[in-house]
Amino acid sequence: MKETKIAVIGLGYVGLPLARLFSSKYPTIGYDQNEKRVSSIMNGHDDTLEVSDELLREALDKNAFVCTSDIEKIRDCNFYVVAVPTPVDTYNRPNLQPLLSASKTVGEVINKGDVVVYESTVYPGVTEEECVPKVEEVSGLRFNKDFFVGYSPERINPGDKLHTVEKIKKVTSGSTPEIADYVDEVYSSVLINGTFKASSIKVAEASKIIENSQRDVNIAFMNELARIFNAMGIDTNDVIEAAATKWNFIKMKPGLVGGHCISVDPYYLIQKAQVYGVLPHIMTNARRLNDGMGEYVANRVIRCMNKKGVLVKDANILLLGITFKENCPDIRNTKVLDIYYTLKEYTSNITIYDPWASKESIATEYGIEITNTMPTDRYDAVVLAVAHHEFANLKLRSLLKEPSLGVVYDVKSVAPREEVDERL
Numbered sequence: 109m110k111e112t113k114i115a116v117i118g119l120g121y122v123g124l125p126l127a128r129l130f131s132s133k134y135p136t137i138g139y140d141q142n143e144k145r146v147s148s149i150m151n152g153h154d155d156t157l158e159v160s161d162e163l164l165r166e167a168l169d170k171n172a173f174v175c176t177s178d179i180e181k182i183r184d185c186n187f188y189v190v191a192v193p194t195p196v197d198t199y200n201r202p203n204l205q206p207l208l209s210a211s212k213t214v215g216e217v218i219n220k221g222d223v224v225v226y227e228s229t230v231y232p233g234v235t236e237e238e239c240v241p242k243v244e245e246v247s248g249l250r251f252n253k254d255f256f257v258g259y260s261p262e263r264i265n266p267g268d269k270l271h272t273v274e275k276i277k278k279v280t281s282g283s284t285p286e287i288a289d290y291v292d293e294v295y296s297s298v299l300i301n302g303t304f305k306a307s308s309i310k311v312a313e314a315s316k317i318i319e320n321s322q323r324d325v326n327i328a329f330m331n332e333l334a335r336i337f338n339a340m341g342i343d344t345n346d347v348i349e350a351a352a353t354k355w356n357f358i359k360m361k362p363g364l365v366g367g368h369c370i371s372v373d374p375y376y377l378i379q380k381a382q383v384y385g386v387l388p389h390i391m392t393n394a395r396r397l398n399d400g401m402g403e404y405v406a407n408r409v410i411r412c413m414n415k416k417g418v419l420v421k422d423a424n425i426l427l428l429g430i431t432f433k434e435n436c437p438d439i440r441n442t443k444v445l446d447i448y449y450t451l452k453e454y455t456s457n458i459t460i461y462d463p464w465a466s467k468e469s470i471a472t473e474y475g476i477e478i479t480n481t482m483p484t485d486r487y488d489a490v491v492l493a494v495a496h497h498e499f500a501n502l503k504l505r506s507l508l509k510e511p512s513l514g515v516v517y518d519v520k521s522v523a524p525r526e527e528v529d530e531r532l
Contacts, residue, residue, distance in 0.1 A: 112187050115189070119175060121264055139213075152165040190214065190225070210241070217245055243255065275299075332529055374391050423489060516528045
C-alpha cells in the first residue's frame with residue numbers, strides 16, 4: 109500500500125487536535141473553508157484552545173502539518189478524515205448538510221484506492237446510506253471497488269486536558285475487513301491507549317450515539333431528583349454524597365446540558381428510531397427535561413428573590429459564565445442563555461461576566477453583550493452558572509448590594525455553602 113497521506117476536513121474542536129496528532133507520524137493537511145480559522149492556525153494559535161500554541165507551532169515547524177482553504181492542496185492525499193459538525197435545526201431535526209457538503213468536497217478530490225473515514229456523530233446508517241452516495245455521485249467512483257470508507261467516532265471533550273486526543277481509546281471500523289484493519293492500524297499508530305475495532309460501520313456509529321444518549325438520560329435523572337428534593341427542602345448534593353457511599357452507585361450531578369454533543373446527538377437516534385416505528389420514551393423525556401433546566405434555574409432565582417423581598421422587576425443581576433462548560437471557550441448551545449432569557453422578561457439590567465468566552469462570538473452568535481473583566485458594580489442577585497476556575501475564590505456575597513438581603517444561586521454546587529442561598 110502506498111504511503112499514507114492524510115487530509116482532515118473540518119478544523120474545529122475535533123478536526124484540529126486529530127490533524128495535529130496524525131502529523132506526528134504522517135504527512136497531514138488540514139482543510140477548512142473558514143479562511144480566518146486557517147490563518148489563525150497557520151499563525152500558531154488555536155482559538156478553541158484545544159491545541160496549545162507550543163504544540164501547534166512545533167507541528168507546523170516540522171513541515172509535516174499544514175492547513176489550507178484551497179481544495180487543490182488536498183488532492184494528493186489518500187486518507188481523508190471528515191470531522192465536521194452534525195447539528196440539529198430549530199425543530200431538533202438532524203441537519204446533515206455540513207456532512208454532505210464535506211462528502212462532496214471529498215468526491216471532488218478522491219482517487220482510486222483512497223479511503224474516507226468519518227468522525228462526525230450520526231445515527232446508524234448515515235455513512236453508507238447518505239455520505240457514500242454523495243462521494244460516488246461527485247467522483248464517479250464506485251464504493252468498495254474504487255474507494256473505501258471507515259468510521260471512527262470522535263471522543264473529544266472540549267476543555268478536558270486529561271483525556272486529550274492521543275490518550276482516547278478510539279472505536280474504528282471499515283467497509284471491508286481489509287479496510288477495517290487498515291483504518292485501525294492508522295489510528296492505533298498515533299494513540300497511546302489503542303483502539304477497539306467494531307464489527308461494522310453501523311455498530312461504530314451506534315456506539316457513539318449511545319455514549320452521549322446515556323449521559324443525557326443519567327443527567328436527566330439527577331435533574332429530576334433536584335426538582336423533587338428542592339420542592340421538599342432537601343439539598344440534592346447532600347443526598348448524592350450519601351448515596352455515593354454505596355459501591356455501585358453512579359455518582360453524577362444535576363446541571364445544565366448544553367454543548368454540541370450530549371444536548372444534540374440523542375435527537376439523531378430519536379428520529380431514526382421513529383423511522384423504524386419505535387418511540388424512544390426515555391430519551392425523548394430526558395431531552396425535554398434537560399432542555400428545561402435553564403428556565404427552571406431562573407425561576408428558582410426569582411423565587412429566592414421574592415422570598416427575601418428583593419424586587420425582581422428591573423433588578424441588577426450578575427451571571428457568572430456563559431460558555432456551555434467550565435474552563436473552555438465553547439459557547440455552542442449553551443443553556444446559560446435560557447437562564448438569561450427567562451430573567452430578561454423581568455429585567456434588562458443583566459451583566460454577564462465570562463473570562464473565557466469571546467465577546468465577538470457571543471455578539472455574532474446570540475446578539476448579547478458580555479464582559480471579560482470582573483465588574484465593579486454590586487447586584488441584587490448573582491448566579492454562578494459556570495464553574496470557571498477564575499470564579500473559585502470569589503466571595504460571592506461581596507458582589508451583592510446588600511450581602512444579607514441579596515440572592516446568590518449556585519448552579520454548579522461548587523461555592524461554599526455559606527456563600528449561597530440555594531444551589532441546584
